[in-house]
Each structure stands twice: as C-alpha cells, then as structure tokens.
Amino acid sequence: MQYDYDLVASVDAEVFDRYRVPDDVLARHYTVSDRDDVRKIERLLDAQEGSLDAGGPYYLKAGQCACCGRSLTMYDFVFTALVDANHPKSFVYQILVGDKKIIQSPRRVRCATCGTPSSQKAQYFMGQYACEDNT
Numbered sequence: 001m002q003y004d005y006d007l008v009a010s011v012d013a014e015v016f017d018r019y020r021v022p023d024d025v026l027a028r029h030y031t032v033s034d035r036d037d038v039r040k041i042e043r044l045l046d047a048q049e050g051s052l053d054a055g056g057p058y059y060l061k062a063g064q065c066a067c068c069g070r071s072l073t074m075y076d077f078v079f080t081a082l083v084d085a086n087h088p089k090s091f092v093y094q095i096l097v098g099d100k101k102i103i104q105s106p107r108r109v110r111c112a113t114c115g116t117p118s119s120q121k122a123q124y125f126m127g128q129y130a131c132e133d134n135t
C-alpha cells in the first residue's frame with residue numbers, strides 16, 4: 001500500500017458491506033477497543049482526544065499475545081503499522097477516519113507491551129477499514 005492517502009483505493013459502500021463481519025462473530029471472536037484504548041491510539045497518532053470515535057468501533061481478531069498474555073487490540077495494530085511498516089502517523093490517522101472505504105489483507109500484529117509479533121495474521125473490522133478475509 002502507498003503511504004499517500006490520495007493513492008489508496010476506495011470501494012463503494014455496497015462492496016464494503018460484503019466484508020462486514022456479523023455482530024455475533026465480532027462479539028465472540030474479536031476484541032473491541034474500549035474508550036481508554038481509543039484514547040491511547042489517539043495519543044499514539046498525535047490526534048485530538050475523541051477524534052477517532054468517528055471511525056469506530058475498532059475490532060481486531062488477534063487473540064492474546066503468546067508471550068505476555070495480553071489481549072491484542074487495535075492499539076497494537078496501529079503500533080505495528082508505525083513501527084514495523086513505518087507508516088506515517090498522519091497516514092494511519094486518515095485511514096481510520098478518512099472518507100475512503102478500504103479493504104486490505106490480514107496483517108501480523110506486534111504486541112506493543114512486550115514486542116512479540118503474533119504468529120498468525122490478524123483480521124480486523126472498523127468503520128472505514130475491513131479485512132478481505134472476513135470468515
């Protein structure tokens with residue numbers, strides 16, 4: 001993916017809907033970012049408090065960190081995007097709350113607490129950003 005938001009491909013709302021994860025699956029298998037987690041993501045991205053609420057709720061299916069046991073969330077996903085993929089903060093921020101509907105492949109997530117990368121790629125679902133593998 002390009003780091004320039006202008007070059008990021010967007011899909012129509014109808015297409016994006018096909019990648020929507022059913023509520024019962026989200027509830028059973030995904031970890032949703034609570035209010036504190038979203039505030040942490042905002043601080044990580046140098047964004048105003050509350051400004052990421054528009055793009056939520058933020059769901060990640062990465063289970064627990066194999067090393068420290070903490071449930072991985074979108075905070076770890078964003079941390080990984082900055083640290084491993086070297087994405088600019090402003091780019092990640094715009095992905096989350098910009099006007100484009102984006103479909104991407106599953107991603108590996110690094111635990112922000114202990115630094116351990118997940119062994120399996122994680123699925124995710126949020127307002128403007130969905131995973132192509134939504135099974």
Ligand SMILES: [Zn+2]
Nearest residue numbers: 065068111114
């Ligand atoms: Zn960990």
